[in-house]
Amino acid sequence: MALQVRPYCDELEDIVKELSHKAWILFKYNQDFGHQIMSCVFNEDDQLVGVGYLRHGIADDHDIFEIEMPTNEFASNRMNEVREALFPYFIKTCHKLRKLNKKTKLVAWNDFWGDRTFCERIGFSPYQTYYIAKRSLDKPLPEVSAPAGVQVMFNPMESKEERVKYTKLENQFYQGVVYRSVNMLEWMMGGPELHTVSAFDGDELVGSVMCWQTGAVERLFVIPRWRNKGLGKLLISKAFEYHTKNGRYEVDTIVNEQNKEAMLLLEKMGYFFPVRLELKSVDI
Template sequence: MKDFVIRNPKDEDVEKFEKLDFVLKMLYLYHGDFDKRNMFCAVNGEDELLAVAHLMKHGTFNAAGHDGDPDFIRYLNYEITFAKHVEDEAVKAALTDALIRRSREIKAENPEKRIVMAQYIDTDNLKELSYFLARGFTIHDTIVVFKFDLSRDIPRYPLPEDVRVVPFALNNSEALEKYHQAELASFDGVARSMNHLGWMQGGPEMTNFCAFSGEQLIGNTSTWKVTEERSVTENVFVIPDWQKKGVARNMICTALTHLKQQGKTIATLGTHGTNRKAISLYTQIGYELYGFRLTIGYEIE
């Protein structure tokens, strides 16, 4: 396709976004971290939307405590969405170039940071992987995806004394801050932004199962809908002082029980392939291997 241009979005594009992907419209309108400079639209001569690409800062981008580590990667996640799911190679190449140029501008504003523009691609999507590898992208991480068959019995694990696991809505600034601080402590300074936490709460069938010791939030497992049959048990963490005490096991199984009661048949989650502790935990609970995803990225010089 030759007759197209790449430009940043306009407010009048909003309804066009919905035809591509409703989430794009919501992202544009309501995500507090959204920056128009990080979104690019491919439009034809009639200003019809052909595809949209955008960047979002991953939790690693502003991670605390890693400024002295030159090898610590700050990810800029990106997505490209095509109208009618029909990809045009010229449009894809132009949007990829636009994303890289914008990433270089962000790098210029943060010269001390090691920045990688990245997305997640399933290992069986060889065409997509080949496309980006040929453009100079490399594989930065392997995500192991596990599944739990909800037709089977869900194990039960006791909690430490005075610890409780309850559904917890992140619907106010105090709740968001409690969650944010616990996530920072659990992931060595890496956490989703407050804006992104609030944004996630609008997801379909989103429920947070949080562990509390008194008023302190000490852990979490979240669930949300993928399909009518499948949901996830993600965002699993426990702060260091409460790890290895059965809290994570109880939270995950509480979430699994909830999904089973909702009529789901499968629950999935992902973890880094190098995370031996998490892999051991999930397989002991009863999760089985479901597949792999790759973090494929372009290092910004």
């Protein structure tokens, strides 16, 4: 018998939660996924072996849907079958959610979970390249002075208006698979730890960075008129201080290889780039 694919429903909540806490919590609490489809893959013994769903991104001239396909030990010898079973559902979901006036790309990391041949056979080709950047916090933290006229502080974003403004500004600097909605931001803020450090010129948000309990330092941005004044370095150093105070010994982030300015800034702040990730895409 072949693997069977069924749509997610409330009765499957507990077994999906066991397989992937992230998938379960996304579909339970993030409003972006209220209209989404999660496909659940079962083997001949009616055991859940994997789930598949898409994350929406956006770029200037096209929409992006990123494949998520968590699996468990029951799928270890049948990954190609899981891919074959889920791929038609990914295509179906793309057609359901895509905007008809824009091009659409389906994208995947790691050669669709480790099978370059499968990716190439169904038409995937290189799209973007990223690096995982790391830095040890055992190394001395840099001394960075605050530029005159700016205040840097924890940003709780307590009101809906603040969260909407933050998301609109942030997304001017991040397009593609790292696009973020207000729903996504609010979902993350409901988790155990998201610490946002922001810079303000009076009441105006001019830069920011986010910290996670995993040691991540991510989503750094500085508006153009405040660049080349040391503000990016200051925000990163404040993130380092936060993680150090919370007992972490290493920080990491993901950076697009095309963003040479960000790569250089991270290098100056003591990061190295041990892992190169290739994102592949196919046009829908």
